[in-house]
Amino acid sequence: MKTSATLRVNGHDFPVEIDPHLSLLKAVRDEIGLTGAKEGCDDSECGACMMLLDGKPVNSCSYLALQAEGREVTTVEGLSEADRLAPLQRAFLEENGVQCGFCTPGMLVSATALLRSDPDPSEDDVRIALAGNLCRCTGYGGIVRAVRSVAAGAGG
Amino acid sequence: MAAIDTAPPPSGFLRSDGKEKVTGAGRYTADLTLTGQAIAKFRYADHPHARITRLDTSKARALPGVVAVVTQDDLPDVRFGGLVQDRTLFARDVVRFEGEIVAGVAALTEEIAVEAAGLIEVDYEPLPAVSDFSAAMEADAPVIHPDLASYEKDENVVADGNTMAYSTIVKGDADAAMAEAEVVVRGRYVSDASQGVPIEPRAVVAEWRGDEVTIWSSTQVPYAAREGVAHTLQVPEANIRIVVPLLGGGFGAKCDLHFEAQVAALARAARRPVKLVFNRREEFTAIAQRREGIVMEFETGVTREGRLVSRRVKLVLDKGAYCGEGGFLGQMAAMHACGPYVIDHISVEAFLNYTNNQPSGSVRAPTAPQVCWGLEQHMDEVARAIEMDPVELRRRTLIEEGAEGPTRQVFDEIGMKQTLERAVEMIGYGRQLPDDEAIGVAVGWWPSGAAPSGAYVHINGDGSGTIVTGAQENGSGAVMAMPMFVAEELGMRPEDLTILYQDTAAANWDMGSCGSQTTFNSGRAVLAAAADVREQLLDAAADELEADREDLELVDGAVRVKGSPDRSVTIGELAGAGTIHGKGSGEVPDAPEGDTGGCVGRFGNETFLAPQLITQAAHVKVDRATGVVRVLKVVAAHDSGMILNRAGADGQVTGGVVMGVGLALSEGTQLDEEGRQRNPALLDYKLVTCADAPEIEVDWIQIPAKDAGPRGSKGVGEPPQVPTAGAIANAIARVVGTQVRQMPMTPERVWAAAREVGA
Numbered sequence: 001m002k003t004s005a006t007l008r009v010n011g012h013d014f015p016v017e018i019d020p021h022l023s024l025l026k027a028v029r030d031e032i033g034l035t036g037a038k039e040g041c042d043d044s045e046c047g048a049c050m051m052l053l054d055g056k057p058v059n060s061c062s063y064l065a066l067q068a069e070g071r072e073v074t075t076v077e078g079l080s081e082a083d084r085l086a087p088l089q090r091a092f093l094e095e096n097g098v099q100c101g102f103c104t105p106g107m108l109v110s111a112t113a114l115l116r117s118d119p120d121p122s123e124d125d126v127r128i129a130l131a132g133n134l135c136r137c138t139g140y141g142g143i144v145r146a147v148r149s150v151a152a153g154a155g156g
Numbered sequence: 157m158a159a160i161d162t163a164p165p166p167s168g169f170l171r172s173d174g175k176e177k178v179t180g181a182g183r184y185t186a187d188l189t190l191t192g193q194a195i196a197k198f199r200y201a202d203h204p205h206a207r208i209t210r211l212d213t214s215k216a217r218a219l220p221g222v223v224a225v226v227t228q229d230d231l232p233d234v235r236f237g238g239l240v241q242d243r244t245l246f247a248r249d250v251v252r253f254e255g256e257i258v259a260g261v262a263a264l265t266e267e268i269a270v271e272a273a274g275l276i277e278v279d280y281e282p283l284p285a286v287s288d289f290s291a292a293m294e295a296d297a298p299v300i301h302p303d304l305a306s307y308e309k310d311e312n313v314v315a316d317g318n319t320m321a322y323s324t325i326v327k328g329d330a331d332a333a334m335a336e337a338e339v340v341v342r343g344r345y346v347s348d349a350s351q352g353v354p355i356e357p358r359a360v361v362a363e364w365r366g367d368e369v370t371i372w373s374s375t376q377v378p379y380a381a382r383e384g385v386a387h388t389l390q391v392p393e394a395n396i397r398i399v400v401p402l403l404g405g406g407f408g409a410k411c412d413l414h415f416e417a418q419v420a421a422l423a424r425a426a427r428r429p430v431k432l433v434f435n436r437r438e439e440f441t442a443i444a445q446r447r448e449g450i451v452m453e454f455e456t457g458v459t460r461e462g463r464l465v466s467r468r469v470k471l472v473l474d475k476g477a478y479c480g481e482g483g484f485l486g487q488m489a490a491m492h493a494c495g496p497y498v499i500d501h502i503s504v505e506a507f508l509n510y511t512n513n514q515p516s517g518s519v520r521a522p523t524a525p526q527v528c529w530g531l532e533q534h535m536d537e538v539a540r541a542i543e544m545d546p547v548e549l550r551r552r553t554l555i556e557e558g559a560e561g562p563t564r565q566v567f568d569e570i571g572m573k574q575t576l577e578r579a580v581e582m583i584g585y586g587r588q589l590p591d592d593e594a595i596g597v598a599v600g601w602w603p604s605g606a607a608p609s610g611a612y613v614h615i616n617g618d619g620s621g622t623i624v625t626g627a628q629e630n631g632s633g634a635v636m637a638m639p640m641f642v643a644e645e646l647g648m649r650p651e652d653l654t655i656l657y658q659d660t661a662a663a664n665w666d667m668g669s670c671g672s673q674t675t676f677n678s679g680r681a682v683l684a685a686a687a688d689v690r691e692q693l694l695d696a697a698a699d700e701l702e703a704d705r706e707d708l709e710l711v712d713g714a715v716r717v718k719g720s721p722d723r724s725v726t727i728g729e730l731a732g733a734g735t736i737h738g739k740g741s742g743e744v745p746d747a748p749e750g751d752t753g754g755c756v757g758r759f760g761n762e763t764f765l766a767p768q769l770i771t772q773a774a775h776v777k778v779d780r781a782t783g784v785v786r787v788l789k790v791v792a793a794h795d796s797g798m799i800l801n802r803a804g805a806d807g808q809v810t811g812g813v814v815m816g817v818g819l820a821l822s823e824g825t826q827l828d829e830e831g832r833q834r835n836p837a838l839l840d841y842k843l844v845t846c847a848d849a850p851e852i853e854v855d856w857i858q859i860p861a862k863d864a865g866p867r868g869s870k871g872v873g874e875p876p877q878v879p880t881a882g883a884i885a886n887a888i889a890r891v892v893g894t895q896v897r898q899m900p901m902t903p904e905r906v907w908a909a910a911r912e913v914g915a
Binding site: 035076085093103104108127130131133141143 | 170171173354407
């Protein structure tokens with residue numbers, strides 16, 4: 001039995017007809033058509049599906065879409081405006097924090113949440129905040145550098 | 157956890173797939189949706205080894221919403237495989253591992269597809285399963301492929317019983333030399349199987365148009381996939397187009413033919429597009445491409461001055477149920493059991509054995525990290541036996557220019573010893589440390605792989621250009637760097653060039669993203685195509701400017717007369733209304749010569765072309781009470797010849813080292829007695845996280861390599877994982893006082909080793 005709901009994603013309202021058991025990840029990818037968030041494990045282990053829910057990072061694979069009703073969902077597509085990259089997105093590229101890119105959307109979302117709650121995190125803070133996002137390509141160094149390069153205390 | 161010191165990319169140049177990757181706009185295979193597409197699910201074997209006595213798909217076919225059910229009965233009666241053709245797309249008569257596919261279904265929704273797969277009725281007669289790959293060689297072991305003798309196979313395959321391929325590396329008379337050696341050291345090491353674990357689970361979408369099929373696949377090897385589909389479905393290669401959307405990592409796990417043919421068969425039966433997306437469990441259990449378990453028995457004879465007079469090694473490798481592309485693993489392992497050392501006499505035997513486990517295949521530097529882990533611990537044991545510092549032993553025994561390899565290959569100028577000295581310097585070897593910390597050092601090597609490739613470079617009327625290459629971008633940036641190379645040749649800006657890649661309909665055959673070969677071979681072809689364009693531009697400009705070709709230069713998107721910048725013509729003007737198009741392949745380097753006549757089971761790795769040479773050192777901290785190991789720092793000094801893309805190369809090392817840390821400490825596939833995986837999930841199969849990753853320092857010993865890749869380069873991508881586990885192991889052994897002889901070196905195993913010696 002499908003249920004009518006309205007999901008607010010990246011500042012826009014989307015009416016959807018969904019099964020109550022549908023995950024937020026599947027609703028956003030398959031019903032709304034935003035495929036930036038990825039499914040890597042369907043088990044809250046890899047972090048590729050990370051979205052912000054009222055500013056807090058959640059593994060959207062393990063979150064029901066209906067639980068997100070009335071709340072503000074942000075995906076990687078909501079991190080930049082029009083054609084301009086956000087400073088964090090640009091830093092990921094400049095610091096060699098992107099290889100295959102499959103973990104990148106989740107990493108960016110987690111890092112965005114971190115920087116909003118702590119504008120000047122230490123390296124250890126960054127590493128702990130991103131520990132729920134697995135990357136198999138980079139060894140993480142470039143990602144950590146990228147986050148720190150846009151932190152409030154970063155020079156230049 | 158300090159920042160990594162790496163050189164930034166050239167100013168302003170960002171990888172051209174970067175923007176789509178950081179905005180979420182980029183499409184990976186699972187992100188594609190075609191009108192009318194059905195969803196595929198497989199029915200897997202219910203036993204690791206059993207005879208199918210009845211297979212009834214009628215209930216699945218009758219389920220509303222099911223649009224296709226396919227079994228081997230619907231397909232051509234052909235087997236596939238690399239060196240041995242031992243497998244059919246769907247099981248026929250016998251299943252040989254838990255992830256074997258018995259049938260495929262396609263349905264309107266995923267839920268219906270799952271239900272339909274469950275409705276397929278299969279009766280089995282269970283057969284005795286063999287999971288222990290050493291026991292598989294015993295005389296009374298159940299035979300996994302009774303028809304092995306009649307299978308199509310490479311003429312160099314030496315098969316017997318459950319041994320799919322037997323290989324040896326032989327130099328001189330190891331037995332006689334061992335008998336006379338001053339000191340003989342023996343060591344046995346066991347590495348568990350492990351997994352590549354790309355974060356993107358694999359996905360395939362297939363759509364037929366008449367007799368032609370387009371397949372979007374998350375493969376590292378689109379041309380191998382095309383060849384496999386052509387062979388198994390008996391369709392001409394020209395009718396098959398493989399397109400790879402963005403690829404979410406591979407690490408070897410996405411090499412070989414993998415499900416493209418099954419999905420194409422379902423799409424043909426369904427008469428509509430069909431999409432397959434694996435869940436994480438399938439990504440662990442159904443792929444025929446994991447890192448093999450190996451049992452290693454080393455024996456080295458040495459003088460008290462540290463001359464390696466003899467080495468004998470027996471290697472037993474777990475092939476799993478089928479050959480796939482991994483038939484060469486035994487021979488490759490045998491070369492790594494020799495290592496980059498000068499050894500007077502050698503006898504290495506490798507047995508690559510069939511079991512009822514998941515098939516093994518090429519995962520990043522296949523066999524090397526495990527064998528190197530064993531060998532480098534063994535070398536530290538040799539050093540201890542002759543009371544010599546392990547670094548000093550390596551200093552005396554590593555290969556250098558003019559030295560002979562395991563098959564008497566004579567090396568050109570190489571930087572092996574320089575990597576050792578550099579790594580030792582970077583880590584501060586010999587300094588005082590707290591008693592629960594230590595530094596370990598390991599060396600390793602890996603061949604560069606020669607293969608044909610071909611490329612086109614097109615220049616348009618506005619001065620922009622396109623590189624057309626069969627190369628596959630796995631994320632490393634090897635393809636993304638190509639505009640930099642072409643721009644340098646043609647006096648253009650990298651951002652003026654786009655890349656058409658990962659589409660078998662567009663470009664020439666390419667080996668794909670495997671064997672660290674993309675820059676080595678595809679880069680050579682792209683540079684040859686750029687040189688062809690350069691010649692055409694110079695010819696045209698010489699006419700246009702009425703100048704001698706020798707006086708011309710390509711700068712800032714134009715050809716101009718040297719010293720007279722106002723006498724110039726833009727390359728766009730030279731292209732005019734048409735297109736300037738160049739093509740190139742370049743010369744494929746030959747394999748080095750060696751004395752290989754005494755070796756059997758030769759598959760091309762008996763000498764190492766342009767060997768990549770590595771020393772890594774690891775600084776670890778061990779909690780003796782719990783066995784928990786923390787890797788504080790790894791330094792990596794590599795000879796990969798000339799480095800053409802420093803940022804990309806550094807990224808390969810940092811990523812490879814972190815994979816190596818996982819292999820060393822936490823990543824192991826656990827099996828039950830019948831070969832079923834017990835930890836096919838990321839909760840139980842632990843990758844290294846950001847919080848656990850060590851500080852990493854990278855440096856390169858840059859010596860132009862002869863007869864190698866473009867501009868004196870060698871390969872880059874696989875070696876970083878080779879010695880990491882060995883370096884960590886040697887550091888752990890220094891703290892706990894003995895070797896940890898099984899990998900991964902979990903807290904339990906480290907604790908047990910420490911307890912054994914009362915540490």
